[in-house]
Amino acid sequence: MEKPPYYVNSHAHCFTINHVPDNFTKTLTWFSWLLRIKWIKRKKIIRWLIVTLNKKWILALISRALPAFTRSLPRLMNFAENFDVDAQKKMIQGLQAFYPDKTKLVFLTMDMEFMAAGKPLKNFHHQLDELAECKRDPALKDIIYPFVFADPRRDKITEIVRARLEDQQAPFAGIKIYPALGYYPFDERLRDTYQYALDHNTPVLTHCIKGVVYYRGKKTDHTDYMVHPITKKTLPFRRPVDFTASFTHPYNYECLLNYNILKNYWKEPIDLKNLKICLGHFGGEDEWLKYMQDAWLLDRDFNIPEAECLELFKNEWYDKPPTRKSKGLKAYSWFSVIREMIRKYDNVYADISYTLCEPRILPLLKALLESPDRISKRILFGTDYFVVSKAGAEREMSLYVRGYLGDRLWNKIAYENPNEFLNL
Numbered sequence: 001m002e003k004p005p006y007y008v009n010s011h012a013h014c015f016t017i018n019h020v021p022d023n024f025t026k027t028l029t030w031f032s033w034l035l036r037i038k039w040i041k042r043k044k045i046i047r048w049l050i051v052t053l054n055k056k057w058i059l060a061l062i063s064r065a066l067p068a069f070t071r072s073l074p075r076l077m078n079f080a081e082n083f084d085v086d087a088q089k090k091m092i093q094g095l096q097a098f099y100p101d102k103t104k105l106v107f108l109t110m111d112m113e114f115m116a117a118g119k120p121l122k123n124f125h126h127q128l129d130e131l132a133e134c135k136r137d138p139a140l141k142d143i144i145y146p147f148v149f150a151d152p153r154r155d156k157i158t159e160i161v162r163a164r165l166e167d168q169q170a171p172f173a174g175i176k177i178y179p180a181l182g183y184y185p186f187d188e189r190l191r192d193t194y195q196y197a198l199d200h201n202t203p204v205l206t207h208c209i210k211g212v213v214y215y216r217g218k219k220t221d222h223t224d225y226m227v228h229p230i231t232k233k234t235l236p237f238r239r240p241v242d243f244t245a246s247f248t249h250p251y252n253y254e255c256l257l258n259y260n261i262l263k264n265y266w267k268e269p270i271d272l273k274n275l276k277i278c279l280g281h282f283g284g285e286d287e288w289l290k291y292m293q294d295a296w297l298l299d300r301d302f303n304i305p306e307a308e309c310l311e312l313f314k315n316e317w318y319d320k321p322p323t324r325k326s327k328g329l330k331a332y333s334w335f336s337v338i339r340e341m342i343r344k345y346d347n348v349y350a351d352i353s354y355t356l357c358e359p360r361i362l363p364l365l366k367a368l369l370e371s372p373d374r375i376s377k378r379i380l381f382g383t384d385y386f387v388v389s390k391a392g393a394e395r396e397m398s399l400y401v402r403g404y405l406g407d408r409l410w411n412k413i414a415y416e417n418p419n420e421f422l423n424l
């Protein structure tokens with residue numbers, strides 16, 4: 001087998017602590033006020049506190065009382081470790097050091113100014129300018145592939161996106177969205193951005209996993225937040241933290257790509273079925289495990305006819321916990337929803353960043369990549385560097401996956417499929 005000229009990591013980040021909003025830990029715990037980004041940067045004692053909280057036995061101790069906070073601790077640890085890194089270039093070089101020389105790296109920018117967590121030290125445009133500067137560097141020109149973030153709440157978002165994608169000296173390679181920050185992916189304010197992406201075959205990458213970066217505002221103050229705008233189902237949530245799942249749920253992409261659904265919601269609908277979009281993290285490792293372990297999801301539920309598709313999710317798209325009167329009901333795993341969309345639409349991709357921290361998913365991943373189905377051409381390798389990767393695990397994780405899959409399948413996720421996704 002011929003060795004590919006390079007590999008691609010399709011999901012990584014290089015923004016620095018300067019681009020994180022000051023109140024990032026807001027709502028995660030009652031002592032969030034202590035963990036302001038400014039203080040992590042300036043005070044050694046706060047960094048010491050974060051390192052201490054990250055000790056295994058302490059994590060185990062506090063995980064029950066403070067689950068969301070505990071899950072965010074490895075991330076805070078990464079911020080604490082990189083507190084003095086002021087240049088994205090340093091982050092890039094940090095990731096490069098783990099891979100063979102010519103490895104191409106997709107860097108996803110983040111606009112966290114609308115997540116109700118305050119302002120970052122350096123604003124979004126600064127982040128884009130700085131990364132564009134790196135892209136202009138001849139040493140990095142063919143190495144880094146930046147994605148420009150699109151938040152519908154930012155003024156003139158399509159113009160911002162377009163200017164970056166069309167920059168001759170430092171072209172960005174795609175668009176990043178992150179609905180957990182407080183919007184639905186089918187927000188009509190993104191209409192022109194999607195239209196542009198569709199016309200230019202520009203890849204869009206979204207975040208599709210229940211995580212700890214989400215809108216920190218009190219959504220429950222608004223009654224509309226309790227109802228899904230398209231299904232009109234009342235969401236089974238009360239706390240702001242839970243709404244991340246509602247914005248992030250993969251069914252929202254069916255709403256976006258299915259014209260029959262979208263036309264009832266947008267004033268000027270467009271048919272986005274050919275949009276090239278990657279669902280980052282493939283739903284998350286817990287949803288993969290749910291698919292593998294729960295017998296209730298029959299395979300005949302795949303390839304659901306389009307007409308029934310919406311009906312299916314009107315039924316139950318969130319777990320219903322058991323009550324005294326009923327047994328409860330489990331929703332379809334996000335893994336199966338995404339897999340179904342990959343079957344249905346030509347240009348839906350998914351990446352396995354973060355998901356691959358869980359080795360139990362590897363047999364299923366291998367089976368998918370070996371299948372004759374389109375899905376084997378739609379999975380991308382990524383690691384989510386540096387946001388959640390544990391220090392030193394970057395190389396370990398990639399080698400573990402590569403070793404398990406063998407060279408032929410590894411070449412698919414780290415070369416063939418990303419080439420297609422990134423139009424290389």
Ligand SMILES: [Zn+2]
Nearest residue numbers: 011013384387
């Ligand atoms: Zn990510």
